[in-house]
Amino acid sequence: MDLEDRKALLQTFLAEAEERLIEMEETIVELESRPDDEELVQKLFRGAHTIKGNASCLGFSRVSEFAHALEDLLQRLRSRTLAVNSGLVTLLLRGVDALKHMVPDAVAGVEEPQPAHLALQRQLADVTLKASSDESPAGAGAETDARKRPFGRREGDAREWLDRTKTLRVDIGRLDRMLNLTGEIAIAQGRLRQMLEKSTGHPGEAILETHREADRLFLELQELILKVRMVPVGPLFRQYIRTVRDVAQAHGKLARLVIEGEDVEVDTTIVEYLKDPITHMIRNALDHGIEPPDRRKQAGKDATGRVTLRAFHEAGNIVIQVEDDGAGLNRRKILEKARSKGMLADGQHLSSDDVYRLIFEPGFSTAETVTDLSGRGVGMDVVRRHVDGLRGAVAIESRSGAGSTVTIRLPLTLAIIDGFVVGVGEETYVIPLDVVLECVELPMSERRRTEGRGMINLRGAALPYLRLRDLFSAAGEPSPREKVVVVKHHGCQAGLVVDDLFGERQAVIKPLNKLFHGVPGISGATILGDGRVALILDVPSVLRHTLNQATAEAA
Incomplete structure (x- = not known):
């Protein structure tokens, strides 16, 4: 086998x-609640x-040896010489965790045994050996109860294998290349x-x-590639069944995860970016929301709290919700913490939405003690x-005594963005359409x-604005009639002053070169139909x- 074949x-x-x-x-984790x-x-x-x-x-x-030790232990479960309990579930989960580390290490060429893994393998073997020594002699009595029968192969096994063969693993790099080709x-x-539009006569019309x-x-x-x-x-949501179990146990609480909309589809890139946010949202629900039994x-x-992880499509978007049936957010506690950190002035009044939005600020936490799970104020900020970074929006609702929903x-x-194309001097920019509210002319008094x-x-309200020409040092003379594109995100509103409005356009997003990753105000690039970047x-x-x-000028 050559090197490339081995690598594949x-x-x-x-x-x-x-x-x-x-x-x-x-x-x-499922076996813990359904041991039979x-x-x-x-x-x-x-x-x-x-x-x-x-x-x-x-x-x-x-x-192979570690998986064999795990397999031997599972064989005792199949033969009913070992019973499922919380301790055994924890041991099995530790075994899976160990393999999650060992497999990538082996592929990378590092197979030096770690002491912790060797100790865990011995523990698996000890539990298996004890179960074997407790096993009743064969033929001691026929058990007809289904709970006593060894677990055998079912007809569904072959069907499950056939179902797996209908799926195809595709290299995401190839899909990205296909998408770039469409661009x-x-x-x-x-x-x-x-x-063609400049040509005249019948031949031009036929070609058009x-x-x-x-x-x-x-x-x-393009639509097919996106699909x-x-x-x-x-698959992403089910990973959090374990998270809920472990975090609830660490807090001395009881909780279960309810999954809704697991068949809802989303871009594979978004799935990767969702892992950390959902983890922090679930931890926050268990730490601050779900009460002790x-x-x-x-x-x-019910003594067991419920955390619901939900997905659905709405108005061309994917909506992810984490809902708990806990105590809800403590508005008074949030305000006290915000004032103690100097985030609010004395006497300043906020709506409930604005109060709840404070928990997304960096370093904000209402936890009274710092643990490995909470208290550092980084969770909801993340x-x-x-x-x-995903061009999305996050909001929170809470009901006192009934729970919260993020x-x-x-x-x-x-991969594709609906954008509003504007011009500044000789440069062209795309503003994501979902943040654009309206366009107005810059007043004559401001042009000077x-x-x-x-x-x-703007209709009786003060609107701060920024000239993109100055932000990006654009070349060329400004337009005598500058326009203001009013944008809004997370409740914040401002105007972006530009020279020209070119209208709506759908664009294939191209990532920036590494040299431009640190440039503020730019998230990517696209190539327009006329070849302009x-x-x-x-x-x-x-x-x-x-x-x-x-704010600095007002101060």
Whole structure:
């Protein structure tokens, strides 16, 4: 086997092992609440057996031996010589955690055994040995009760394997390349369209009609590629079953995760970015929302709290919600903390929405003690920063004594943006359409200002504005009739002064070169139909810059 074939085989093994381990983790947590479910144990056994066999074929002896120890223990569950309890579930989860570290290490060429993994392997073997010594002699008595029968192979096993063969693992890099190609096609079509529109006579009209057909096919191809990139959120959501179990136990609470909308599909890139925000939202719900069992009983609630992780489509967006049935946010406590940190002036009044928005500020936490789970004020700040990076919005609702709901609203894909194209001097920029409210002319009195920022009266309300010309040092003379594009994000509103308005345009987003990653106010680039390169504005950072300047001047 040559080096390239070996490399491809290792990547396949790694991907399949990761999928198996995630599936095993979910199944173990499910087994804790359904200890008599034969299929769950059978599913776990198959997972360990597959990882053991694949690792052995590749010469990963440490992984194979550890998986074998886990498989032996699961065999005792199959034969009913070992009972499911909380301690055993924790041991099995630790075994899966160990394999999650060992498999990538083995693929990377590092298979030096870690003392913790060796100790855990011995513990697995000890539990297996004890279960074996307690096993009743064969033939001591026939048990007809289904709970006493060894777990055997079911007809559904083969069907499950056949279902898996209907799926295809696709390299995301190839999909990205296909999407980039559609962008290149769009550029060529734009140039062709311009040439054809200038031509006259029948031949030009015929070619133009052919171009329209090609344009239709291009849009169909683009839509198909975007659909290929879409994946269901179910696998991501099910990973948090373990998180809820572990965090609730660490806090001495009881909680279960309810998943809704696991078949809802979203761009695969968004799935990766959602992992950290959802983790922090769930931790926050368990730490600050769900009450201890005794307090829940006193309030007439079930001792076990409920955290609901929900996904659905709405108005062309993907909506993710984390809802708990806990105590709700403590408005008074949030205000006291904000005032103690100097975030609010004495006597300043805020609406409930504004109060709840404070928990997204960096360093803000109402926890009285700092633990490994809370108190550092980074959790919900991480949520907002991730959501901003995804061109999304986050909001929170709370009901005293009934719980809270954190809602994230995101675009379905990060690959294409509906934008509003503007011109500043010789430069062209794209503003995400979902943050654009309206466009107005800059008042004559403001056009004479030499500063790059100022304030205008918009229907009786003061609106700070910023000249993009000054922000990006654009070349060329300003337009005699400058326009203000009013944008809004997370309740913050400001105006962006530009020279020209070119209208709405759908654009394929191209990532910036690493040299431009530190440039404030820019999130990406696109190529317009006429071949021009346009920069995509990072509106949240531009708004922060504008409002900070306005606040500093007011002070």
